[in-house]
Amino acid sequence: MKNSFHIIVLVFFTFFISCKKSDRVVDDPQQGTITIAADESFQSVAEALTERYMALNPKTKINLIIQKEDLAFLDLLDQKVRAIILSRDLTDEEKAAFKKKIDMDLLPGKFAADAVVFVVPKNSSRTEISMEEIEKELQSDEKKIIFDGTNSSNLNFVAQKLNKIPSELKFSIIKGNKNVIEEINKYPDKIGVISLNTISRPYDKTSQDLRNSVKILPVVSKNISYTPEIENIRSLKYPFTRVLYFITNEAYYGLANGLIRFSCQQLGQIVVSKEGLQPYNIFRREVQMR
Template sequence: MKNRLLALLVCIFTFFLSCKKTEKVLVDDPQQGEITVAADESFQSVTEALTQRYMALNPKTKINLVIKKEDLAFLDLLENKVRVIVMSRDLSEEEKKAYKDKIDMDIVPAKFAVDAVVFVVSKSAARESVSIEEISDLLVSDNKNIIFDGTNSSNLNFVAQKLDKKPSELKFSIINGNKNIVDEINKHPEKIGVISLNTISRPYDTESQELRNSVKILPVISNKKAVMPEIATIRDMSYPFSRTLYFLTNEAYYGLGNGMIRFSCQQLGQIVVQKEGLQPYNIFRREVQMR
């Protein structure tokens, strides 16, 4: 009898210990836990800044940032390999259906910043601007004089969507990495590189400013007007290749993923976005005139 009672107590103790361990592994909340976030290289700097600031404010959290092409990050989200991703383009109808089927949640884009796709050339290049029509023509030319940072990337996806084309219909050169594109165009003045504004927008980052100063940023001609990619023109979206960055998550509860997203979209996170040299989506500079 005593042996039976002892065995029963051991089983009960083991059961509760097992449940406690499981709870510790599976449950996270905005102040504790570990998740993985995926972002395209074009948004690496701003995403890194936001996640690091969030972890500094919440020391019991760990956010692993994985740099991955935009399309592949979306697939990882569907497969629950990551908790949150950063996107810049609109999802296709097929992708919306896949999200609904796999995640079984409504799509709620959490917009947090305005970035831009930037066209750059060597400082020695004769070209001073590029029109939307020229970009469209160059992307069907066998010369492949426009360089992107790869297929499945955010820059290629966004430009293709802007031109109402599929990426597979376009002709272009590929150099992996926004920074490597800058190096390549400086060797070939006839080439146009396509990078993100976030790659060269950080005003207090030496590497970012060196990259910015090593190239010529082309204004894009739209409706006979040349527009430079800068805060004023991405704020009002007058620069034709302005784009809104947003988070998507597969987290169905208020956990660490949604906590990080909320932080990024509120005042402290928006200040981080502003320090990255991008336009915060949810706060704007206010000017007060005293009379």
């Protein structure tokens, strides 16, 4: 009788444990919920990719947090988000911190080429800006160049391009890329710095209204003027072209890695193209017929 009781208890606990295991849903590329983070400069393409991925995989939920680039990286280290989008290169210290806290190889999932764009009021007499002028203005107490905030991708990328650290630069701040565009006309002597993705959607009225409300400055490098158009971004001739990429702390093939793979493959690259950005893995092919 005693042995029978023990058998019943054992069967009960075995059944209970198996039920608990089945109740735990581990995410994979087709199901689950995760949170990722992206700088406001990349919000449009980040939203487009996550929305398309969820539409194709209806059992998934990807929460997108819009957050300054540096803060997003810290949240990735602290496991508060599963993946982030970056544009600048990580420093040696950041790479070491990633290795120490995440204990994974750093494998960037490159998916798009974007650009940092310099804009002035529509009626400004300025027609271009040189690399030398940009560097000079960022050392001036007049602070004529306006960024969308500290710790932002635009500031970080320009500083890295000039071999500086952001704290060494002098600049003004208007929070948010769209606000920089909308308010630049109040400051006729200022130069705004925004992401191309803020104004790149070719068939989006809001995006095009923003684009048409300012003058986009070509950047002069080595006496040659380059506009932030797709051809110059594709060829990397535009000096402030940057590659957008994902990094993740996900050590298995889960939902974050599923999103990254999608973004880097054909369907995701089509989404990138519709955003008006240069897909990283799809380039135009020309076929000559004879």
